[in-house]
Amino acid sequence: MRDSDETGGGPAVPFEFFSRDGTPLRGFSRPGPGEALVLVHGVAMDRRIWAESGFLDTVPDARVIALDLRGRGESGRVGTAEGHAVDRYVEDVRAVLDGFGLARYSLFGTYFGGRIALRVAGVDARVARAFSFCAHAERVEIPDEAVEEEAVAVEGPGGHTYLREHFTGRGAPPWMIDACSRVDPAELGAATRGLRYGSEQQTERGRPDQELVLITAEGDPDMAPFHAGERRLGARLWLLPAPTRVRAAAHLADAGHRVAKTLAAGGTGPGVV
Numbered sequence: 001m002r003d004s005d006e007t008g009g010g011p012a013v014p015f016e017f018f019s020r021d022g023t024p025l026r027g028f029s030r031p032g033p034g035e036a037l038v039l040v041h042g043v044a045m046d047r048r049i050w051a052e053s054g055f056l057d058t059v060p061d062a063r064v065i066a067l068d069l070r071g072r073g074e075s076g077r078v079g080t081a082e083g084h085a086v087d088r089y090v091e092d093v094r095a096v097l098d099g100f101g102l103a104r105y106s107l108f109g110t111y112f113g114g115r116i117a118l119r120v121a122g123v124d125a126r127v128a129r130a131f132s133f134c135a136h137a138e139r140v141e142i143p144d145e146a147v148e149e150e151a152v153a154v155e156g157p158g159g160h161t162y163l164r165e166h167f168t169g170r171g172a173p174p175w176m177i178d179a180c181s182r183v184d185p186a187e188l189g190a191a192t193r194g195l196r197y198g199s200e201q202q203t204e205r206g207r208p209d210q211e212l213v214l215i216t217a218e219g220d221p222d223m224a225p226f227h228a229g230e231r232r233l234g235a236r237l238w239l240l241p242a243p244t245r246v247r248a249a250a251h252l253a254d255a256g257h258r259v260a261k262t263l264a265a266g267g268t269g270p271g272v273v
């Protein structure tokens, strides 16, 4: 669908590719003279967050590719927790990289989408840069009970209310709260339980010249894993003027402006001499 407000004005071209397990992946690409920038949304989101957060308007020169992860937006439904394992998401993103057939991409992901972007960077040499918005690359303990509780909460009839109240209470911006109500509750429950399949693992750098950027709130109470990423992966750390990661979502467009400058300074996109 040529839904220009979806891409902040430029002509959006829909795409459809198939993940390794056959799941259809749909999204849009927006032409641009610069680097190919693949956008990966978080758990209770879809590809519309990029226009609605204002991020898309901040990268006018990038060639933008935005997918709906499996179970979200217009991509194929999955239904099982195993089908939402982190490696399935890695396959989703890599299927889109295969589909566009370019030699080099930058990735930008929000929250769990950032975790996925870092994981793709770790296994795919086509990734020249990976930006992770409010998620780090270190090993985490997945709190099984809290995850199960949350899966039960989000897959039930009150699932959207649970998330809307949770995010409103934590000061999330409208685009993030609106996104929750677009996600199918059954897929949300499966995606939440899917965190138990591999999302705890730390990620490595995929190639020595890869540029990794971790982004979080300057008030983030748990900065340790972000500093660990600086040391262990040589990642850069960008801080946004917000007290928490959820509140940092209101500054997603600010991060986009820095991404645009970084891509332009990289000077390696086509048409940049």
Ligand SMILES: CC(C)[C@@H]1NC(=O)[C@@H]2CCCN2C(=O)C/N=C(\N[C@H](C(=O)N[C@@H](Cc2ccccc2)C(=O)N[C@H](CC(=O)O)C2=N[C@H](C(=O)O)CS2)C(C)C)[C@H](C(C)C)NC1=O
Residues within 6 Å of the ligand: 041, 042, 043, 044, 045, 110, 111, 112, 113, 115, 134, 135, 140, 141, 142, 143, 146, 147, 150, 154, 163, 166, 167, 188, 192, 195, 199, 200, 245, 246
């Ligand atoms: C606050 C609450 C509404 C929120 N629930 C969601 O939003 C969605 C919808 C339903 C499930 N949801 C998850 O996310 C899973 N639930 C959680 N995940 C933990 C977590 O830390 N997740 C990281 C990413 C990550 C994942 C796996 C491994 C490493 C990192 C993260 O970034 N969390 C922030 C919130 C924050 O930083 O405080 C957000 N994530 C959302 C997203 O990824 O789209 C947008 S905000 C893991 C360790 C179990 C926690 C936990 C209490 C169960 N609940 C949430 O987080």
